[in-house]
Structure formats: C-alpha cells, structure tokens
Amino acid sequence: MSYLEDDLKMALRRTEPPEGFAERVLARANGPAPAEPTWWDYLMVLVRPPRVQWVALSLIVSVMIPAAGVYRKERQARAEGERAKQQLVFAVHVAGTKLHRVQQKVLEMGRMDTRL
C-alpha cells in the first residue's frame, strides 16, 4: 500500500458531526424564511469590492467629467457668440440708421434748394 492511499484513507475517514448538529439543521429548516433584501442591501451590493459595478461606475465618471467640460465650454462659446451677434446687429443698425438719417437730411436740403 502506498503512502498516497494511506493519506487518502486518513483524509476521507468517517467522522461524526459535532454534538447538536442535526438539531441545529432541523431548527434552521423549520424556522422563518429569510427576509426580502431591502434597497439598502441592493445599495451595499454596489460598494462591496471588487465588483463589475465599480468598474462600470469609474468608466461612466471618466467619460462624464470630460464630456461635461466640453459641453460647458461649448455652451460658453455659444453664449459669447450670441452676445457678439446681438452687438453686431445693433452696431450695424446704429451705423445704418445714422447714415440713413444723413442721407435723409441731404435729400431734404436738396428739396429745399430746388424750392428756392
């Protein structure tokens, strides 16, 4: 008989359960059903490392932060552009109105000259 067989026999030898084991198993089986997991249990699942959720969350955050920065920058540029547009339209209208009024005056004076 080899040492291996001896070792296996020793490892797989029949042992008696500890005292009161059968009673404890029966009591557990007949006891109340485990409670339904609450929202807190679900939340705690997320924070139990290491989890795929953590990886997913990190990925989302790493994408969201630069995206938010780009969005903010674009929004700022758009606001500046809109403001510049309003100023441009107003400036052109002021310049145009003044030029137009001068033209009107020249025209009025021309009319007056022809009347005289």
Added chain:
Amino acid sequence: MKILRSLTLCVLVGAAGYGQALDLKNLDKLAEKASDKVVISLDGSVLKMAAKFLSDADDPDSAKIKKLVSGLKGIYVKTFEFEKEGEYSPSDISAIRKQLESGWSRIVDVQSKKDGENAEIYLKTGAADGGLAIVCAGAKQLTIVNIVGKIDLDELSELGGNLGVPKIDVEKAKPPKKDD
C-alpha cells in the same frame, strides 16, 4: 528665415489693421455724464465669431448683415445721450476730427440749425481695405461710428432704413417741381 519673414509680415499687417481703428478713448469720460450710453467694440475675430451665429432664419436682415460684415475688420460704436445740453464739449469731438484729418476724406457734412444736429461722414482714402467714420453730434446726443474694412454704404443705409425708418433712395427720388 522664411518663417521669420512671414512672422514680421503678419505683425506689420496686424499693426496696420489695428492702427486703422480710431482712438475713441477720450470719450470714455462722457459715460459718467450720459443718461444712456451704448459702447460696442467688435474687432476682427469677434466679428467673425458673430457672423457665424447669424442665421437667415433669425431675421431677414441677417443675410444682409452677414454679407456686409464679411469684408470688415472692426466695428466700433459709441453713443451717448444726455439729460441736459452741453454735457460734452466741442474738444471731445475735435480730438476725433483730428484723427480724421489725414488719410480720411469727409464726404458729407450736414449742419442743421433746425434740430441742432451736425453729422459728418468720412471715408478712408489711400488704404486698400477702406473704412468709414460717422460723427453725429446733437445738443443732447453724441454718436461716433467707426467701421474698419470695405463697406457698401448703400447696403448699410438700407439696413438703417429697415429699422423703422422708411427707405429713401437718394439717387432715384425726384425733387418736387418748383412752384412758380
């Protein structure tokens, strides 16, 4: 060497472009006295950005303004309205007129005693890219407009005519017959 030459050229062109705008800083002091003021300063880069935001759907004039500003390098407007007469002095305007003495030609000078408003229009001469200056001085109002770049006066006037003022075509309008 080529890069250095290009850079020098860029700096010179930039300086020339900047130098074409009138210096209106002497009018800043009027802002405190004015009851209403409008100060608009749009240089080339801001003009380009603003033009990008002009869409035909916004306003029928947008397309015209877009076309008008395509050749411009700057628009500077200062308008002051005062509660009382004599809030600004003639020296405020003469400082600007002095800048318009060389390189500019006065094409219109209207002096109206009836409403006390004087208006002058200057065009930049001898420069490839042109320019326009309008000086309107009333008893209680002062407006200076400086446009740097090539500008179509008819188009600009037309845009002014659309702002509640009926359009008048100076060339086409016939004077009334002389009464005998």
